[in-house]
Amino acid sequence: MNYKKDEVTNLLNTKCMNVFGCSIDDATEKQAYKTLCYVVKDLLAEKRSKFAKQYKEKEGKQVYYMSMEFLVGTSLRNNLYNLGMESVFKSALKQKKIDINSLYAMEPDAGLGNGGLGRLASCYMDAMTSLGMMGTGFSIRYEFGIFKQKIVDGWQMEFPDNWLEMGDVWLNRREDESFIIKFGGTLKEEWTDGKLKVTHENYQPVMAVPYDMYISGYDTDAVNKLVLWSAKSPNNLDMTAFSRGEYVRSLEENTMAEVISKILYPADDHIEGKRLRIKQQYLLVSASLQSILLKHIKKYKTLDNLPDKVAIHINDTHPALCVPELTRILIDEYGYDWDKAWDIVTRTLTYTNHTVMSEALERWPESLFSAELPRIYQIVLEINRRLVQKLNEVYPGDIAKIEYMSPVAHGEVRMANLCLAACHKVNGVSKLHSDILINSIFKDYYNIEPDKFTNVTNGIAYRRWLCQSNPELASLIKNLIGDKFVHDATALEGLLKYKGDKNVLESLQKIKLVKKQALAKYISHANGINVDPSSIFDVQIKRLHEYKRQLLNVLQILHMYNVIKDNPNADITPRTFVFAAKASAGYMMAKQIIRLISAVADLVDSDAAVRDKIKVVFIEDYKVSLAEIIIPAAEISEQISIAGKEASGTGNMKLMINGAVTLGTLDGANVEICEQVGKDNIFLFGMTAPEVEELWRKGYNPNFFVTPELKRVLDMLTSGILGTRFEDISKSLLTNSFGTADAYMTIADFESYRQAQERVGKEYLNRDKFTDMSLVNIAKAGIFSADRAVKEYADNIWNIKL
Numbered sequence: 179m180n181y182k183k184d185e186v187t188n189l190l191n192t193k194c195m196n197v198f199g200c201s202i203d204d205a206t207e208k209q210a211y212k213t214l215c216y217v218v219k220d221l222l223a224e225k226r227s228k229f230a231k232q233y234k235e236k237e238g239k240q241v242y243y244m245s246m247e248f249l250v251g252t253s254l255r256n257n258l259y260n261l262g263m264e265s266v267f268k269s270a271l272k273q274k275k276i277d278i279n280s281l282y283a284m285e286p287d288a289g290l291g292n293g294g295l296g297r298l299a300s301c302y303m304d305a306m307t308s309l310g311m312m313g314t315g316f317s318i319r320y321e322f323g324i325f326k327q328k329i330v331d332g333w334q335m336e337f338p339d340n341w342l343e344m345g346d347v348w349l350n351r352r353e354d355e356s357f358i359i360k361f362g363g364t365l366k367e368e369w370t371d372g373k374l375k376v377t378h379e380n381y382q383p384v385m386a387v388p389y390d391m392y393i394s395g396y397d398t399d400a401v402n403k404l405v406l407w408s409a410k411s412p413n414n415l416d417m418t419a420f421s422r423g424e425y426v427r428s429l430e431e432n433t434m435a436e437v438i439s440k441i442l443y444p445a446d447d448h449i450e451g452k453r454l455r456i457k458q459q460y461l462l463v464s465a466s467l468q469s470i471l472l473k474h475i476k477k478y479k480t481l482d483n484l485p486d487k488v489a490i491h492i493n494d495t496h497p498a499l500c501v502p503e504l505t506r507i508l509i510d511e512y513g514y515d516w517d518k519a520w521d522i523v524t525r526t527l528t529y530t531n532h533t534v535m536s537e538a539l540e541r542w543p544e545s546l547f548s549a550e551l552p553r554i555y556q557i558v559l560e561i562n563r564r565l566v567q568k569l570n571e572v573y574p575g576d577i578a579k580i581e582y583m584s585p586v587a588h589g590e591v592r593m594a595n596l597c598l599a600a601c602h603k604v605n606g607v608s609k610l611h612s613d614i615l616i617n618s619i620f621k622d623y624y625n626i627e628p629d630k631f632t633n634v635t636n637g638i639a640y641r642r643w644l645c646q647s648n649p650e651l652a653s654l655i656k657n658l659i660g661d662k663f664v665h666d667a668t669a670l671e672g673l674l675k676y677k678g679d680k681n682v683l684e685s686l687q688k689i690k691l692v693k694k695q696a697l698a699k700y701i702s703h704a705n706g707i708n709v710d711p712s713s714i715f716d717v718q719i720k721r722l723h724e725y726k727r728q729l730l731n732v733l734q735i736l737h738m739y740n741v742i743k744d745n746p747n748a749d750i751t752p753r754t755f756v757f758a759a760k761a762s763a764g765y766m767m768a769k770q771i772i773r774l775i776s777a778v779a780d781l782v783d784s785d786a787a788v789r790d791k792i793k794v795v796f797i798e799d800y801k802v803s804l805a806e807i808i809i810p811a812a813e814i815s816e817q818i819s820i821a822g823k824e825a826s827g828t829g830n831m832k833l834m835i836n837g838a839v840t841l842g843t844l845d846g847a848n849v850e851i852c853e854q855v856g857k858d859n860i861f862l863f864g865m866t867a868p869e870v871e872e873l874w875r876k877g878y879n880p881n882f883f884v885t886p887e888l889k890r891v892l893d894m895l896t897s898g899i900l901g902t903r904f905e906d907i908s909k910s911l912l913t914n915s916f917g918t919a920d921a922y923m924t925i926a927d928f929e930s931y932r933q934a935q936e937r938v939g940k941e942y943l944n945r946d947k948f949t950d951m952s953l954v955n956i957a958k959a960g961i962f963s964a965d966r967a968v969k970e971y972a973d974n975i976w977n978i979k980l
């Protein structure tokens with residue numbers, strides 16, 4: 179948008195006067211921050227209205243992206259960047275003696291997600307918008323997003339994330355577009371005119387109120403919306419109870435309803451089979467579908483053409499209730515018969531799988547499901563009955579197989595099977611992951627409908643992760659190859675011609691140093707530790723999960739400690755190990771591992787012989803805005819999950835595009851990163867996915883893999899040298915009572931990892947060669963753009979022409 183400095187000043191002054199009754203000169207910093215956000219929101223609203231009008235005339239197909247999580251992060255700088263107005267606002271504010279950076283710093287992250295899955299949803303909203311698509315995100319307006327993490331004496335403590343206090347500036351409440359959601363109750367069945375009519379009675383109604391957040395894109399006419407539902411009691415006060423003087427009881431029902439959207443469940447890649455969680459899921463699904471259908475029928479006067487105009491995407495199984503709920507609405511509220519309704523459902527819905535880990539595959543006890551959602555349960559049973567009938571023709575008599583594929587079996591409703599049965603496209607999120615889906619967990623479905631399955635490797639909103647987080651690097655790249663890469667990430671390949679160019683390598687090193695110094699400053703502030711910006715910055719930042727194997731990383735650090743203790747002159751390249759990770763609040767082993775990282779940090783730091791060679795830092799409260807500080811400073815990107823478990827990873831892509839070299843297993847998208855950069859520009863180690871499978875089949879006993887060096891490290895876990903004795907961790911690795919020790923094969927991969935780490939230390943010493951690797955990583959990161967990923971969704975899954 180084209181605004182002059184004076185016009186911007188006017189906008190700020192007028193807004194500040196309207197909202198706070200003072201000019202921007204007299205505003206407090208908080209008022210200035212809110213004023214700026216409101217002005218930016220108004221600009222987006224204006225753009226949105228034009229875009230929506232255009233789109234309405236075109237009658238094009240649009241996407242609804244359903245996700246229980248959107249890890250939005252901050253929006254202010256992103257919106258200004260996308261509008262191309264960062265510098266004009268900066269100078270207008272500067273004239274008022276306000277530093278825009280201090281206003282940026284006041285914005286809390288909208289942490290409406292746990293990790294990769296939620297961040298992916300936000301990256302895709304950015305890409306859809308930048309590509310000019312009409313795409314709407316649907317989620318929940320959690321009053322408390324992902325908890326704030328503090329580390330106290332090495333232990334993780336969780337604190338509520340009251341983001342709305344400063345974050346609600348972006349939200350527009352639309353109370354009069356609310357919908358009623360029905361929980362519990364009973365069903366009444368009546369036959370009228372030869373048709374069965376089901377009436378839902380005695381239910382508890384909850385009102386879902388939508389809040390809109392505008393999503394901007396880069397250099398586009400489009401502005402999209404993320405719609406967040408909030409739960410509200412439909413009755414205000416129970417006046418009779420209130421008049422009787424029962425003040426608390428009169429409010430009780432309100433509180434019960436409103437608790438549904440109170441808090442985000444902090445479990446990542448793990449299910450929480452709680453009643454409140456399924457209520458959250460149904461609230462999201464039912465409110466969103468009601469609103470989509472109402473809008474559609476207003477425009478087209480029919481729902482027959484829904485699949486031609488609308489694609490509804492299910493991000494992981496959390497919104498899988500879309501399948502029975504869409505069926506229910508078509509039948510109960512719009513009078514469709516089963517076959518016609520089911521035809522519309524299957525042609526409208528698509529599903530992305532995000533994990534193969536059994537503890538993350540959602541299942542609900544039938545008893546809980548039927549009590550909370552009686553009508554939905556009835557529909558799920560009918561879907562199941564019809565499917566089993568069909569499967570009996572395809573796999574006659576194969577009861578085990580049919581049971582495995584059924585949405586309802588063994589007293590449980592299985593959400594992935596519901597999606598597989600109904601969605602016309604199903605995708606995994608990296609080549610390896612999609613192959614595993616069709617060759618193992620979804621094989622029986624694949625065999626009957628191979629065309630249903632496809633892959634879309636994840637991608638990232640690289641303008642946020644490169645251009646905004648690392649403007650120094652972005653500007654060097656612009657000087658070298660022009661600015662085409664800002665639209666088309668594959669243009670980064672132009673950098674390859676600077677391989678071996680001394681000047682360019684030196685510039686890259688300088689920028690990396692600047693970003694390392696900035697991170698060192700943050701660490702000194704946050705942790706009170708001084709790290710050496712000339713040491714290797716080796717980072718592992720992601721949710722804490724055993725399969726991601728932060729433990730492998732710490733064990734190797736203990737080994738390095740031993741090497742230095744044995745020989746203070748050992749040839750060790752100075753290294754700073756940076757960790758950041760939240761553990762799900764109830765995940766004890768993960769919390770123990772955080773404790774261990776802190777203990778190792780203390781051990782290393784207390785030892786004069788070691789602390790100049792290695793440093794270990796655990797930075798608390800990992801979130802998007804923190805990732806934006808750490809990633810530009812990273813040189814080694816630790817992607818060390820056990821092969822076959824990390825569906826894709828996206829942290830790996832953000833680090834790569836900032837010039838970090840991957841140290842990783844052939845897991846998830848690491849496989850494709852390796853394909854891009856070649857074996858010389860990545861540090862690979864460990865078993866491949868088939869090797870892991872093979873070792874399981876043969877029977878795995880970690881005790882056979884313990885080398886003398888590793889034995890020494892493992893003994894340290896319980897010797898007391900770390901202060902705390904980590905008996906639980908030690909047991910989980912070594913006690914092989916039912917062949918279940920070391921489920922993530924940390925021990926089997928240790929030696930290979932240790933050697934890879936040794937190579938890292940050696941190769942880093944040849945700075946130009948290492949920087950060349952870094953350059954190749956940046957140059958080859960373009961394919962991992964969310965723009966590419968969303969185009970593939972549009973082409974192969976949503977059937978939308980761009």
Ligand SMILES: *Cc1c(COP(=O)(O)O)cnc(C)c1O
Pocket residue numbers: 249292293294295297719720721800801802805826827828829830832
């Ligand atoms: C990108 C991102 C993730 C995902 O990281 P992985 O390494 O792919 O697991 C998680 N959390 C935040 C805040 C992120 O930005």
